[in-house]
Amino acid sequence: MHLKHLVTALAATAAVSSLPAQAQQGKISDDVVKIGVLTDMSGLYSDLSGEGSVVAARMAVEDFGGKVLGKPVEVIFADHQNKSDIAASKAREWFDSQKVDMITDLVTSSTALAVADIAKQKNRIAMINGAGSSKLINENCTPNSVLYSWDTYALANGTANAVYKQGGDSWYFVTADYTFGHSLEKDASDVIKANNGKVLGAARHPLNASDFSSYLLKAQSSGAKVIALANAGGDTVNAIKAANEFGITTSGKQKLASLLMTINDVHSLGLNAAQGMYATDAFYWDLNDDTRAWSKKFFAKMKKMPNMIHAGVYSSTMHYLKAIQAAGTDDAGVVMKKMKETPINDFFAKNGKIREDGRMVHDMYLVQIKKPSESKSPWDYYNIRAVIPGDQAFQPLSKSACPLVKK
Numbered sequence: 001m002h003l004k005h006l007v008t009a010l011a012a013t014a015a016v017s018s019l020p021a022q023a024q025q026g027k028i029s030d031d032v033v034k035i036g037v038l039t040d041m042s043g044l045y046s047d048l049s050g051e052g053s054v055v056a057a058r059m060a061v062e063d064f065g066g067k068v069l070g071k072p073v074e075v076i077f078a079d080h081q082n083k084s085d086i087a088a089s090k091a092r093e094w095f096d097s098q099k100v101d102m103i104t105d106l107v108t109s110s111t112a113l114a115v116a117d118i119a120k121q122k123n124r125i126a127m128i129n130g131a132g133s134s135k136l137i138n139e140n141c142t143p144n145s146v147l148y149s150w151d152t153y154a155l156a157n158g159t160a161n162a163v164y165k166q167g168g169d170s171w172y173f174v175t176a177d178y179t180f181g182h183s184l185e186k187d188a189s190d191v192i193k194a195n196n197g198k199v200l201g202a203a204r205h206p207l208n209a210s211d212f213s214s215y216l217l218k219a220q221s222s223g224a225k226v227i228a229l230a231n232a233g234g235d236t237v238n239a240i241k242a243a244n245e246f247g248i249t250t251s252g253k254q255k256l257a258s259l260l261m262t263i264n265d266v267h268s269l270g271l272n273a274a275q276g277m278y279a280t281d282a283f284y285w286d287l288n289d290d291t292r293a294w295s296k297k298f299f300a301k302m303k304k305m306p307n308m309i310h311a312g313v314y315s316s317t318m319h320y321l322k323a324i325q326a327a328g329t330d331d332a333g334v335v336m337k338k339m340k341e342t343p344i345n346d347f348f349a350k351n352g353k354i355r356e357d358g359r360m361v362h363d364m365y366l367v368q369i370k371k372p373s374e375s376k377s378p379w380d381y382y383n384i385r386a387v388i389p390g391d392q393a394f395q396p397l398s399k400s401a402c403p404l405v406k407k
Helices: 003-017 021-025 050-064 084-096 109-122 152-165 179-194 213-221 233-245 263-269 289-302 308-327 332-341
Strands: 033-039 071-079 102-105 125-128 145-147 170-176 198-205 226-230 255-258 278-281 364-369 382-388
Touching (some): 033 084, 033 308, 050 071, 050 102, 071 084, 102 308, 109 125, 109 145, 109 179, 125 308, 125 332, 152 226, 152 255, 152 278, 152 364, 152 382, 179 226, 198 213, 213 226, 226 233, 233 255, 278 382, 308 332
Parallel strands (some): 033 102, 102 125, 125 145, 170 226
Antiparallel strands (some): 278 364, 364 382
């Protein structure tokens, strides 16, 4: 090489190496950041996730400005039909062929577990909001997945403790017979036993059960003071309706406890059927000015108020985009590191943080469903009975079975 050309080349190299690290990293793979919302668009969980989660992700992208590091952000979605094999197949297709960078929602724990594992294999990111099995931050934790909105430990910890303090010292479970239901039953049972209460048994029902008669009759005949529903969505709504028909909720002999109830479930049931029940939630639209402002924007698009899954999809998508912006790249490992370093402060969480096990820690809320006479307007359904600080709501790291946690 001619000396003049060599000097020029060395000067150019020196100039590049002197640039700030962020400027060097400023790259987006495939010139687009692609986010996939993998959810239930047509089944029993479609009301509590579904289209609302797609809208929430798109709202986050729009509010962020539609671009990150000068490159466009796209949101796509698919219906996994609550089947882990369909979810796994779609995730592989998205990661391999469509160059999706992050998948979110993932309602149904079996689908979340499958996709989190594939995200790890493909070195992409899974932001889990729709599912909540505590396995996701224990034996099935990954460096590529975040359990953002809620989990079975937090729900059991909040609701089971509250109902136990109301005299509910013997329990019988009506449980959805898959990973989520099993996790919720186990976590609630651990709380009851730790309080010296008794678990008298469980009846397991299939996902999207058509008839709850036999399961509720077993629960009635057990003599347990509390019949606990370890299910969600349409199953929870139908189980509560059946319990009302059987007179369980009005007999005074037994108390019904729903371990996962969203505001959509309350809306479907009506306050006459749901009044007085306790629930543990990560979000309430009418909590403060910030939650009301965002929720009214969501309502304008969906004609229903958001729940913790919708709010979590928005918050986690925004956190992900901010991390890309700050890191100067969409590389999964670098972005995940930035997300774990950066506290979350928005309408969903104050001083939220993502731990090494992938759990996003934030406050949870113990709520009691209002009586019809207490409700002043549509969707005015919750009395906040307690704020559960994040470090008390979620499983402590000292109990974690996640191999990423340093003991």
